[in-house]
Amino acid sequence: MTNLAVKLPGLNLKNPIMPASGCFGFGKEYAQLYDLSQLGAIMIKAATVETRLGNPTPRVAETAAGMLNAIGLQNPGMQKVIGQELPWLEQYDVPIIANVAGTTTEDYVEVAKEISKSANVHALEINISCPNVKLGGITFGTDPAVAKELTQAVKAVSSVPVYVKLSPNVTDISAIARAVEEGGADGITMINTLLGMRLDQKTGRPVIANITGGLSGPAIKPVALRMVYEVRKGTDLPIIGMGGVADVNDVIDFLSAGANAVAVGTANFVNPFVCPEIISKLPERLHELGFESVEELVGRSHRL
Amino acid sequence: MTNLAVKLPGLNLKNPIMPASGCFGFGKEYAQLYDLSQLGAIMIKAATVETRLGNPTPRVAETAAGMLNAIGLQNPGMQKVIGQELPWLEQYDVPIIANVAGTTTEDYVEVAKEISKSANVHALEINISCPNVKLGGITFGTDPAVAKELTQAVKAVSSVPVYVKLSPNVTDISAIARAVEEGGADGITMINTLLGMRLDQKTGRPVIANITGGLSGPAIKPVALRMVYEVRKGTDLPIIGMGGVADVNDVIDFLSAGANAVAVGTANFVNPFVCPEIISKLPERLHELGFESVEELVGRSHRL
Amino acid sequence: QEEIARNIFEITVEGELKKEMSAPVQFVHIRVADSFEPLLRRPNSVAAIDQENSRFTMIYRAEGRGTTLLSEKRIGDGLDVLGPLGNGFPVEEAEKKAYLIGGGIGVPPLYELAKQLNSRGIETVHILGFESKEAVFYEEKFREFGETHIATVDGSHGTEGFVTHILNELPKDFDTYFSCGPTPMLEAIQWIYPEKKGFLSYEQRMGCGIGACFACVCRTTRSEMDYIKVCSDGPVFPAGVVIS
Amino acid sequence: QEEIARNIFEITVEGELKKEMSAPVQFVHIRVADSFEPLLRRPNSVAAIDQENSRFTMIYRAEGRGTTLLSEKRIGDGLDVLGPLGNGFPVEEAEKKAYLIGGGIGVPPLYELAKQLNSRGIETVHILGFESKEAVFYEEKFREFGETHIATVDGSHGTEGFVTHILNELPKDFDTYFSCGPTPMLEAIQWIYPEKKGFLSYEQRMGCGIGACFACVCRTTRSEMDYIKVCSDGPVFPAGVVIS
C-alpha cells in the first residue's frame, strides 16, 4: 500500500495535493462538488486587514495554455474570514493554510497575528508576490532584504508555522529563498504568477482592466519547475510547488524537482474535480514508478 | 495602399517581419521554401569568435504551447559566418541583423568589430541574454551596470547600429533597457527565452541534456507583450519585439504594445511559411483596423 | 448542430447533468477541446430545455477561438459541460404581460423563457435586436408565442437601430420585463422603464464559473453585499441591483 | 488507419508532396493538431510509398501526446505534412545480399527498403526486434520478401532478447546491412559487423526538421565537418560516421 502522507511544519497531510490560494475561494463552491476532507490541505484566498473590493473587471483573460488574472486580492477582510469562512470550514477534516496579504508590513503582521489563532489554520502562506496590487505585495517579493524583514516580522507574531510564497518575476529566486530562510520561514510556496498582458486585437486595449495580470496555467509549468529545482538545490526548507499542475504526472514532476507537496490552481477552473482525481490516481502512478511513498519520490531529479 | 515599410537605425525594412535569431539558421534551409527577399530582415544565428559545438543532445523539449531549447550557441565561428554564410546571403535583397554572442566582453567586441564590416550586415543584435551558456551570456543581461559597459564597448567598435537583446529573466527589465540606452544602444530587441525545465516523467531526469533550457513559443507571449509595453513606456529607442508570435494578430499586438518591428522564432518550426504568410496578410489586417501604415499603428495601446 | 444565421450556430446536447435544469438562462460552462489551448471553459446560456430526453439546446455565435472550435463539432462528438450554473429568470414574477428584450447572443435564453411564460398564460411581447439581416435568428419561433419586433443596426431587417428605438414606440402596458444582451443595452432599458419590474441577465468574463475565483464580480446597490458574482449570484439580477 | 499491433497504428496519407519521395526512410514532419498544444511537429518515417496514387503509409507507436492525437484521426481528416525530409537508405549500395535489421518503431522504414531491394534482385534477410508478441507487426509482409527472424524482449514470440542475439547466430554471408532502431541497437550492430558495409538510420529530438535549428546534431568522425544534423544530413549515415 503506497503511502501518500506528508509531514511538514504544522501540516500533517493525508496526501500532498491542495488547491492553490485564490483558485478555490474559501471552499464553499467546491464543497458542493466533492468532500473537501479528501484534500491534503486547502490554501484559502488571500485575507487582508480590511475588506478589499479588488480590481475593476475584466479581471481574467485567456492566453495560450494559460490565463491572466488581476483579481486584486478581493476578500471580505480578515474579520469575516476568521468569523465566518474559517469556522464553516471546520466541518471538514482538512488543515487550512491561510494566505496573508497586505500593502505594509503592519498589514501583514496584523493579519498573521489574528488569523493564525484560528483553530483550523495550521500554517500561514505569506503572499509577498501578488503581481496585481499596486504598492506593496510584489515589491516585498523582489527584494531579498525586504523579504527577510517581512518574514521576521510575521514569524514573530504567528502562532503557526510560516510559509512564504515567492514571486517568479525576479532575476534570482534562490536569493529570495535564502533571504526568507534567514528570516526564519518554516517553508516556501512557489510560484506565484508571471506578470503578463493581453491586448484586444481590434482596439489594442489591454483586455484586463488592470492592464497587466498574472499568468498561470500549463504555460508557466516549465518556469515553475525550473525554479523549484533551483531553490531546492539551495535550501532544505519544505517547498510546496505549484504552477501549471493539471494532472498526476505534473505532480510527479514537481515532487521529483524537489517539492514536498503540490498545489493546483488554474486547473480547478478547467476541471473542478481535478484535485480528487489526482489524489485517486497518485497511488497507482507512484507504484508504477516503483515508489512506496510520496516522501521517497521527493527530489529524485537531484539524486540522478 | 497600406504602407508596410519601417525605417529603423541601419534598417530600411520593406515590412516589419523578420525571423528571430537561432530559428532560421543562416537562411539556407528556408531559402528552399520561399524567396528570402520577401522578408523585412533576417536575424541570423549567433556568431562567436571560435567555432562552438554547443550543448549535448537532447537540446529541445516540448511544453504546453511552447518549447525549451538549449542549443548552446552552436555556430561555425565568425570567420566561417563572415566568409561563407553572409556572402551567400548577398544574393537576396534583405538586410541582415547579425546576432553576436560570447563569454567575455573581448569576445563580443571582436565579433562585433569583424562581422559589422560585412556588406549585408546592416545592424548587430548583441545577445546578452542567452540562457543556455554557462558563464557569460545571461549574466551580462541581468545586471544593468554590466549591460551598459558591454553596450559601450561594442558600440565603440561596431560600424553599424547596435541593438541589444534583453533577457526576460530579470526583476526589472526597464532598468536593463535604460542601462543599454545609456550605453549608447541604437535599439532594443526583446525578448529572449524564459529559463525553464522539463522532466522525463518515467525517470525524473531533465529531458534537456543541459538540464534547463529557454522557453519560447505562444506560451510566453503574454510575458513578452507585457515587457515590450513596459519598456516602451521608458524609452524612445526602437524595439524589435518577439516572443510567441505565430500569426498576423500577434504582430498587431506587439506593434500596438510599442514594438517597431516584430521577429518570429519558434513559429517557423511549426509552419515554415509563417513569415511570408504574415507579410501577405498584414496589409489587409491593417486596413481592417483602419490604419494606412505600420508606423501609424506602432504604440497605439499607449495612446488610449 | 446547424448554422441558423451568419456565424450563429444551434447545438443540441444530450446527457445527464448534475442538477435538473429548470429556470431559463441558467447557463452551462463548456470545455470545447481536450487541450490546454484554448484552456478555459466558455459560458453559454441554455436556449431550450427538453427534460424528457435530457437534452438541451444552445445558440451561440462562433467568433473567437473557442466557439469556432465548438462550431466544428460533429454529431456524436462528446462535449464536456459543467452545469447548470447560476440562477434563471424568475418566471413567477410576471403577472399578465411581459416584455422580452434581447440583443444578439442575448436572444437565445429568451426563447425558453417565452415558452415557460406562455405555458403559464402570460402574454409575451418580444423585442429583439441584431447586427443585420444575416444575423437574425428564431424570429418565427418567437412569433409563435406572440408579438415580435426586430431591430437591426444596419436597418437591413425590421426597424433600423437598437431595440431601444422600438421600445420608445411601444406602449408601457406590461407589468414585467426580462432582458438579456450587451451591458449598454441593459443599462439603457433600465433608464427607459425606471418604474417597471425588470430582470436582466448580465455577461462577464469568467474563470471558474461557480463562484470561487472572483473574476466575474460587479458592484451592487445591495447594501448587505460588497459585490455580486455574475456566475453564482446571477447571471440574472432585478433592475437596479447591478452597478456597471 | 488501423491498429496493427498494441498501440501500433498504420496510417495512409494521400496528397501532393513538395518533392517526390524515392529512397526509403525519408521521413516527414507532421503537425498532428491545429493547436498550440501540442506545438511541435512529429518526425515519422515512411513505411511504404505508392507513387501512382500519391499516397504513402506510415507506421507509428501511439505513446505520447502527439502520436495519441494522431491515432484519433478519422478517415477524411486532413493532416499537415512537411516533407519528404532527409536522405534515405542508399539501395544502390547493396550488391547481392543484404541484412535488414530493425528494432520497434525502426522496423517500418525497412519495409519500403525491402520492397525496393528485392525489385533490384537483391536478396534480403530481415531481423526484427520487438517488445513482446503484442507489439509485433508486418512479420508476414516481410516474409514475402525473404527469410525473417523475430526477437522479442520478453520471449513471447520468436527468439528471446534483442536482435543482436539473433545476429550472433546468423552467418555473415551478406555484403551490406541496413538498420533502423534505438541508438544503442545501432551501436551494437556496428560492433558486431566492423568489417561490413552498413547504413544506419538515427533518431534525434527535432525542432525544425529541415536543418535550421541545430536541435538534432550528432558529433561525427567526418573530419571536414564539426557535426552532422540528423534531419538534413541524415537520418541515414554510413557505419562509423556518427559518434553517439
Ligand SMILES: Cc1cc2nc3c(=O)[nH]c(=O)nc-3n(C[C@H](O)[C@H](O)[C@H](O)COP(=O)(O)OP(=O)(O)OC[C@H]3O[C@@H](n4cnc5c(N)ncnc54)[C@H](O)[C@@H]3O)c2cc1C
Ligand atoms: C452567463 C453567460 C451566458 C452567455 N450565453 C451566451 C449564449 O447563449 N450564446 C453566445 O453566443 N454567447 C453567450 N455568452 C457569451 C460567450 O460566453 C462568449 O461569446 C464566448 O465565451 C466567447 O468565446 P470565444 O472562444 O468565441 O472568444 P475568445 O476571444 O476566444 O474568448 C477568450 C476568453 O474571453 C471570454 N469571453 C469572450 N467574450 C466573452 C463574453 N461576451 N462574455 C463572457 N466571456 C467572454 C471567453 O470565455 C474566453 O475565456 C454568454 C456569456 C455569459 C457570461
Ligand SMILES: Cc1cc2nc3c(=O)[nH]c(=O)nc-3n(C[C@H](O)[C@H](O)[C@H](O)COP(=O)(O)OP(=O)(O)OC[C@H]3O[C@@H](n4cnc5c(N)ncnc54)[C@H](O)[C@@H]3O)c2cc1C
Ligand atoms: C527520423 C525519424 C523517424 C521516425 N520514424 C518513426 C516511425 O516511423 N514510427 C514511429 O512510431 N516513430 C518514429 N520516430 C519517433 C517519433 O518521432 C516519436 O515517437 C514521436 O515524435 C513521439 O511523439 P509523441 O507525441 O508520441 O511523444 P511526446 O512525448 O509527446 O513528444 C514530446 C516531444 O519529444 C519528441 N520525441 C519524443 N520521442 C522522440 C523520438 N523517439 N525521436 C524523436 N523525437 C521524439 C516529439 O517529437 C515531441 O517534440 C521517428 C523519429 C525520427 C527522428
Ligand SMILES: Cc1cc2nc3c(=O)[nH]c(=O)nc-3n(C[C@H](O)[C@H](O)[C@H](O)COP(=O)(O)O)c2cc1C
Ligand atoms: C484567479 C486567480 C487568483 C489568485 N489569487 C491568489 C491569491 O489571492 N493569493 C496568492 O498567493 N496567489 C493567488 N493566485 C496564484 C495561485 O495561487 C498560483 O500561485 C498560480 O496561479 C500558479 O499556479 P497554477 O498555474 O496552478 O494556477 C491566484 C491565481 C489565479 C489564477
Ligand SMILES: Cc1cc2nc3c(=O)[nH]c(=O)nc-3n(C[C@H](O)[C@H](O)[C@H](O)COP(=O)(O)O)c2cc1C
Ligand atoms: C531553437 C532556438 C534557438 C535560438 N537561438 C538563439 C540565438 O542563437 N541567439 C539569440 O539571441 N536568440 C536565440 N533564440 C531566441 C529567439 O531568437 C527568440 O528570442 C525566442 O525564441 C522568443 O521568440 P519565439 O517565441 O517567437 O521563439 C533561439 C530560440 C530557439 C527556439
Ligand code: FES
Ligand atoms: S467566474 Fe469565478 S467567481 Fe464567477
Ligand code: FES
Ligand atoms: S531539427 Fe532543426 S536542425 Fe535538425
